[in-house]
Amino acid sequence: MSTQEVAGTVTRRLLVDGLLRETGQTLASLDPATGEVYGYAPEAGVADVDEAVAAARRAFDDTNWATNPRFRRRCLNQLYRALRDNVEDLRALTIAEVGATRALTQGNQLESPFEIVRFYADLLGDFEWTEDLGNVEIRGQQHHRWVEKEAAGVVAAIAAYNYPHQLALAKLAPALAAGCTVVLKGAPDTPLSTLSLGEIIANHTEIPAGVVNVLASSDIEVGKRMTTHPDVDVVTFTGSTPVGREIMAAASATLKKVFLELGGKSAMILLDDADYTTAATFAAFSVVTHAGQGCALTTRLLVPAQAHDQVAELVAANFAHVHHGDPNDPKTYMGPLISEKQRDKVHAMVQRAVAAGATLVTGGQKLDPGFFYAPTLLANVDPDSEIAQEEVFGPVLALISYTDDDDAVRIANNSIYGLSGAVFSADAERAKAVARRVRTGTFSINGGNYFHPDAPFGGYKQSGIGREMGTDGLEEFLERKTLAEVVA
Incomplete structure (x- = not known):
């Protein structure tokens, strides 16, 4: 993977139609642990989108990429090996740009997403592209019917900042496996991480020019153009629910296929027979993972009313053991938030929650240097309040009391979101x-981990439409054509 040095900072290049290139403008990337500039990315404009989409269109329409699964499998295996070969460079980049801890890069921030690529390469080995429906008699003749699965076309893929490699590869790998071509844009907060994938593809795989195009931009018009371009067939987006609504509305003008992985306000339910000590530890260390910047994290903790104060003490005690600081230090459990803007948003929500009647048990402070925020527990939270209803995307846990199992389920479902959840009980x-x-798309029982390349991930309600990963993730990028012929 090529790395250029400009005044001591890391740079990357766009990938458009097989060429790595600069533009006339740059986008600064900050190290969230220090607040200092880490590197620069070329800033793409609307013209770059048009060029990338045109390249993707040509690669889909004029080459055999969409019809050659054996070649696609070979390319995906090349990509997997290249990611593995460049893992240490990618790790250093991810720690510095994303603020991810070293431990997280050994899991879902970096190395685990590589396995998504291998999963789809393996899936191509025995995937059934045709489904036989058999014969049916119509007006005295036998008609044989079957369904063929075809690539859906040109994909516009937009990823969020929190897990840039996971989110990009969960879109890119199945889209390529399906035979689609892709224009991928990373988040403006983490452009270098996404562009690094483009450089690896260009330098270490046989993926043809135009099949994958990778952009970086902070210009809102770039995202709008990607989601409304007439030559884009599929839009896949990971990010906030408000932006997802806008994308869905914009794509409706051309009736694009859209699937969305959006926000969450997931509830963890401690039943009255649960081991509170174990569950409180799980809840505390889960919500501060990557400083709470995870859409599926359980940010509401539902407990029996009689156990409210006991659980609050247990969670607070666990928060006291959360080591924050330099993400490169193996001892660090919690890194920073992505930006000062995000930290200000989190802090303002905590302050409003206290003003609305919640009890601040611990936390609620900005920590310097960088964009750190203290693990925060809010108790006596009204389940209808802002802090219990809106996604915070920070290390903030809302403790809510319930009366019985029915009440716990009611409170858990009292949300526009439906992404994930958890329950702890001595009775399986x-x-x-x-x-x-x-009503959620994923759920953990007594600490069970559902997140794996072979398991579909996505939400109910306003947490999204469609699924990523698993065979379902491949199917999102396919169209189905029903054919029939008269047989003797």
Whole structure:
């Protein structure tokens, strides 16, 4: 992976139609642990989008990429090996630009997403592209019918900043496996991480020119152009629910296929027979993972009313053991928020929650240097209040009391979101019964981990449309054509 040095900072290049290139403008990337400039990315404009889409269109329409699964599998395996070969460069970049801890880069921030690429390469080995429906008699003749699965076309893929490699590869790998061509744009807060994937593809794989194009931009018009371009067939977006609504509305003008992975306000339910000590530890260390910047994190903790104060003490004690600081230090558990803007948003929500009647048990402070925020527990939270309803995207846990299992389920479902959730109970069947009543796309029972390349991930309600990963993730990038012929 090529790395240029400009005044001691790291730079990357756009990938458009097989060429790595600069533009006339640059986009600064900050190290959120220090607040200082880490590097620069070329700033793409609307003209770059048009050129990238045109390249993707040509690669889809004029080459055999969409019809050659054996070649696609070879290219995906090349990409997987190249990612592995460049893992240490990518790790250093991810720690510095994303603020991810070293431990997280060994999991979902970096190395685990590589396995998504391998999963789809392996899936191509035995995926059934045709489904036989058999014969049917119509007006005295036999008609044979079957369904063929075809690549959906040109994909506009837009990823968020919190897990840039995970989010990019969860879109890119299945889209390529399906035979689509892609224009990928990373978040303006983490442009170098996404552009690094483009450089690896250009330098270490046989993926043809135009099949993958990678852009970086802070210009809102760039995203708008990607989601409304008449030559784009599919839009996939990960980010906030308000932006997802705008994208869905914009794409409706050309009836594009849209799938969205959006926000969450997931609830963890501690049933009255749960081991509170174990569950409180799980809840505390989960919500501060990557400083709370995870859409599926359980940010509401629902506890029996009689256990409210006990659990509050347990969570606060766990928060006291959360080591924050230099993300490159192996001892660091929690890194920074991505920006001062995001930290200000988190702090303002905590202050409004206290003003509205919540009890600040611990935390609620900005920590310097960089964009750190103290692990924060708010108790006696009204389930209808802003802090219980709106996504914070910071290390903030809202503690809410309930009366019985039915009340817990009601509160958990009292949300526009439906991404994830969790339950703890000494009775596995009781826990499963609660899990099945909560309307979310994923759910953890007694600490079970659902997140893996072979498991579909996505949400109900306003947490999104469609699924990433698993066979379902491939199907999102396919169209189905039903064919029939008269047989003797």
